[in-house]
Amino acid sequence: MSPSPRRRRTNTDEPPRTGAAAVDPEPDPESVARSIALRQLTGAPRSRHQLAEAMARRGVEEAVAERVLDRFTDVGLIDDAEYAQMLVRSQRESRGLARRGLAVELRRRGISDEHAEEALATVDAEAEEATAREILRRRWRSGPGVDPQAQARRALSMLARKGYPHGLSARLVREMVDDRGNDPWHTAGGLD
Numbered sequence: 795m796s797p798s799p800r801r802r803r804t805n806t807d808e809p810p811r812t813g814a815a816a817v818d819p820e821p822d823p824e825s826v827a828r829s830i831a832l833r834q835l836t837g838a839p840r841s842r843h844q845l846a847e848a849m850a851r852r853g854v855e856e857a858v859a860e861r862v863l864d865r866f867t868d869v870g871l872i873d874d875a876e877y878a879q880m881l882v883r884s885q886r887e888s889r890g891l892a893r894r895g896l897a898v899e900l901r902r903r904g905i906s907d908e909h910a911e912e913a914l915a916t917v918d919a920e921a922e923e924a925t926a927r928e929i930l931r932r933r934w935r936s937g938p939g940v941d942p943q944a945q946a947r948r949a950l951s952m953l954a955r956k957g958y959p960h961g962l963s964a965r966l967v968r969e970m971v972d973d974r975g976n977d978p979w980h981t982a983g984g985l986d
Contacts, residue, residue, distance in 0.1 A: 827854045827862040835871060839880060842872050843904020878905045878913035886917065890929045893917050895957025926958050926966055934970050946971055 830852055831845050840848075842863055849859040866872045878900055885891045885899055893914050900910040930949055946967050953963040 823855060823858045824862055826852070827858050830854065831862060831866055839877050840872075841874050841877050841903045841905055842867065845872065874905055875909045875912060878909040879916070881905075882913040882916060886925065890925050890956055892922050892926065892957035892959070894959070895955075898957065922958070923962060923966070926953055926962060929953070929956070930966055930970050942971055
């Protein structure tokens with residue numbers, strides 16, 4: 795019995811090709827770049843800078859990446875101004891970051907200064923203070939055995955990591971300490 799015609803191969807050393815390799819043994823660089831960008835954007839919104847970094851890690855030439863990113867920007871799949879606004883909203887809500895902490899996040903994700911300033915302008919001082927006050931209220935621990943100075947230092951450090959100015963942080967921590975009846979500010983080593 796002879797083998798069926800579908801199974802017959804001309805070169806027995808080479809495995810059969812399937813998928814995209816059966817059609818195109820050498821994929822088009824722009825197709826590769828588009829695939830990378832679309833895969834990245836499917837998971838979550840990304841900045842143009844983040845997409846360019848993802849393409850560079852996969853060996854896409856800079857000129858090809860620029861063409862694809864320009865096209866994605868033209869059709870609205872990439873919008874750094876909108877991404878900056880969304881990032882500011884989500885990071886304030888989820889992590890309680892202050893303007894300074896948000897600026898660091900925007901810079902880290904490659905957002906231009908112009909787009910960052912626009913997004914940060916939406917954060918007003920009153921909202922920032924209210925967020926800091928709420929963070930302190932949720933994380934403040936008091937009771938027997940809790941050193942008020944250590945608690946105040948931890949609270950100041952936590953607010954500093956989130957980007958809150960020292961003056962605001964110190965005032966809010968002082969209010970929390972005063973509300974709890976402990977006053978580490980007038981003892982040796984106070985944090986004024």
